[in-house]
Amino acid sequence: MVLQSTPPALAVPAVLFIVLLVVGFILGAIGSAVVRRLSNPVGKYRLFYLGILLPYTLLSYGVLALLAFGPALTATLPVTTTGPVGTVVADCFGFLAAGLVGLAAYTPTIRGVRSARDIDLSTSIAVARMVRFVLGASVVLAVVLLPVRLWDVTESPIGLSIGLAVVVGVIIGGSPWIITALRRTTKPTGETADRLDALRGRAGLDVRDVRILDTTDEETANALVRGPPRYRRLFVTSTFLDRFDDETAAALLSVQAGRVRAHLLVRQAGTVIVAAGFLVGAVTGFNPRWLLLAAAGGAVLGGFWLTRRGVRAADDYAAEQVGASTVADAFERYAAVHSMDPSRRRVQNPLSVNVALGDRIDRLRE
Structure with a gap:
């Protein structure tokens, strides 16, 4: 338009x-x-x-x-x-x-x-x-x-879903370059590159290359994998490399490898696309409107449930790679570096896309 x-x-x-x-x-x-x-x-x-x-x-x-x-x-x-x-x-x-x-x-x-x-x-x-x-x-x-x-695909729920799928696909596929453009990154060399290669080998994480995000000031110790299957890029923060020993770092990278295997991003993106398509159909007057609204709500709840299952599947994969207790210890170390108390829930929130960190630790301990 x-x-x-x-x-x-x-x-x-x-x-x-x-x-x-x-x-x-x-x-x-x-x-x-x-x-x-x-x-x-x-x-x-x-x-x-x-x-x-x-x-x-x-x-x-x-x-x-x-x-x-x-x-x-x-x-x-x-x-x-x-x-x-x-x-x-x-x-x-x-x-x-x-x-x-x-x-x-x-x-x-x-x-x-x-x-x-x-x-x-x-x-x-x-x-x-x-x-x-x-x-x-x-x-x-x-x-x-x-x-x-x-x-002008917003006139049709199917058109909107296709349009959103294209947009989300482009963003996810181009995220290795988008993140590099939006954040200051460096390519690991020397001992740092060798260490990351060894950690990725232990974690079973297959990526094409690695970039380091500078987080000296905010001290956030994170790792994430982005990109299409043939060009996945691992991003790790400088604090991740500085504050975590090899045991902890390998465990956290194993979780990222598990998220890739569980297609966690695909689950999240699919939830947004399907729910948005139903919602727009209801708003723009397609009938039966209430059925479309119910379908949008069901897509959200179902997508969030699938996402939480993906989180647990990633933890299970990491436990197979390095051991359940090692992953639990890594989560506790992650929480300590970020000055967090691992939260726990007696009843899982159906509107949450994640599992409480404390519940994940307890599950691994068991």
Whole structure:
């Protein structure tokens, strides 16, 4: 769908954008003040980001999109942009605006995270990295969504599902290059490269190459695998290599190998695509509407259940590779490095895509 011939007014969406920024900052400040006083604040901060700040950012994007903030801002540019170029620019402005709202909400939480984890994370450095991420992600999303915009697949649930499948496939397939573009990475050499090769061999993790993410300031010790089957890339953080011994690192890499074997990303992406298709069908008036809404809810619950099974399958694979107790010890070490208390649930949350870390540890101990 191309830009409208008559440019929409900018005044109302611009004012609302400012309001969303202010509300986001207040939400982040109040939420951070509450979370800092809770037990296990690091774990609660993660829930706060995923359960409150992320939905608020998505809601802000939806509201600004309804008011045509992107097209209105594009119309004020000194250079006329029409057709596909104008669509990309307008979408980029829309994603950027929502990202800035999320950044406004995230900024007041940095001090609380720094205190909870006892790290020397500069607010200016954290904000600068997030700005770079928001800018890059806005451009990538705008370009990837261009075919969906031009073909206007939102009129059909099947068309939307196909469009989303293409978009998600491109993002997942291109993630090795996207992450490298959005984050500062280095290629391991010398002893570091030899160590990673040995760790991958113990973990049974088959990837094409490895990149190291610089996390000296935030001290996050993570590893993840991204990319299509013939070009998978392992990303490890510098803190992962510094804080974990070979036993712990091999166990955590085994979990990543298990996630690849369980096709965890495919399960998550499939849940989004199927549920979105049913939901759009209900919203756009396809009948029976209530049946489509029920199908969307069922797709979400079923997809989350499959994802949790994938998480457990990955843990089982890691236990076969290095031993169950070794994986459990690695999870406990991971929690300690991030100043977290492994959470446990008496009843599994059906709306959770993950399994509580404490429950995973207990399962491995048994």
